[in-house]
Amino acid sequence: MIMIPEPQQSLLNNLVSSVFVLDHKLHIKYINPAGEQLLGSSASRILDVKITDIIKHTSLDPSLLASMIKTGQGFTDNEVSLVIDDRQLLVEISATLTNFGPETCILIEARQIDLQKKISQELYQHVQQQAAQELVRGLAHEIKNPLGGLRGAAQLLEKELPTAELKEYTSIIIEQADRLRSLVDRLLGPQKPGKQTILNIHSVIEKVKQLVEFDLPPGIIIERDYDPSIPDFEMEPDLLQQALLNIISNAIQILKEHGTIKIITRTAHQVNIQGQKYRLCAEIKIIDDGPGIPEHIKDTLFYPMVTAREGGTGLGLSIAQNLIKQHKGKIECHSWPGHTEFSIYLPLRK
Structure with a gap:
């Protein structure tokens, strides 16, 4: 651990931004409380650990940090994706060189910008x-x-x-x-849901699972992790079935012959959807361990005719989003190599 003078350390400890000090081998030598919160681990566990061993995946080229000691040049990146313990975070990063005693170190300041x-x-x-x-x-x-x-x-x-x-x-x-x-x-496509009925979301998911299993390659496994406490709510089951079918079918086509698809249901609290806050929502996660979504289409993924799959029409996700929006819900996507996660939020209204 690097000995930082008390006045400086007190200032760093009270910053809202996360601060890390790395040595020339990128080992963490100091981390402030905000940094511990960002990485989801205490300083006692991660001091002297290489930062690239903690961050599973990042959009930032690690060689930029490694070359800083040689070049003496810092950098700033206003949008860096980090994956830590299967959590994807978006941060703004500034990196500069500084001296603590005889040792030249890399000082990194990171500010989380996910919500904005x-x-x-x-x-x-x-x-x-x-x-x-x-x-x-x-x-x-x-x-x-x-x-x-x-x-x-x-x-x-x-x-x-x-x-x-x-x-x-x-x-x-x-x-x-x-x-x-x-x-x-x-x-x-349909622009309004038809007659809505009160059903359990798991009955819809099970029907979709049954449909895709008729033509499922033997090397692909579908795992389920349901929350039985999710109450029944008003829905148009055929439309939700089509939306889920489009997303799961996409995952199967991307995995081709081998892989795992997980379907997880939970309740989510205080969810913002199109500027409106809902106290309680049903959350459906569809996760696959495929290659991930290419960076160049992430921002336009739900647009019609946008696809990275050869022979794809680019309509499946666009239609799925439209059907979910008709239920006042939303779809979010987080993806990196080896992990693609679609999260569907459906308001639970009385």
């Missing part, structure tokens, strides 16, 4: 998704109108053709028109 980022991101995504959905729905209507005429003309032409060989071409036109019609119907 989440609020601004929710508002931004809500506006962007509404605009994207209106655009897609407008395009879908424009496509749907001439599609019916195209299919009808192909059917009339088929009756006039003399040979079966020529009718194969009209059959292809009709088949592709039907495929496009189905795609457009999915884009338009």
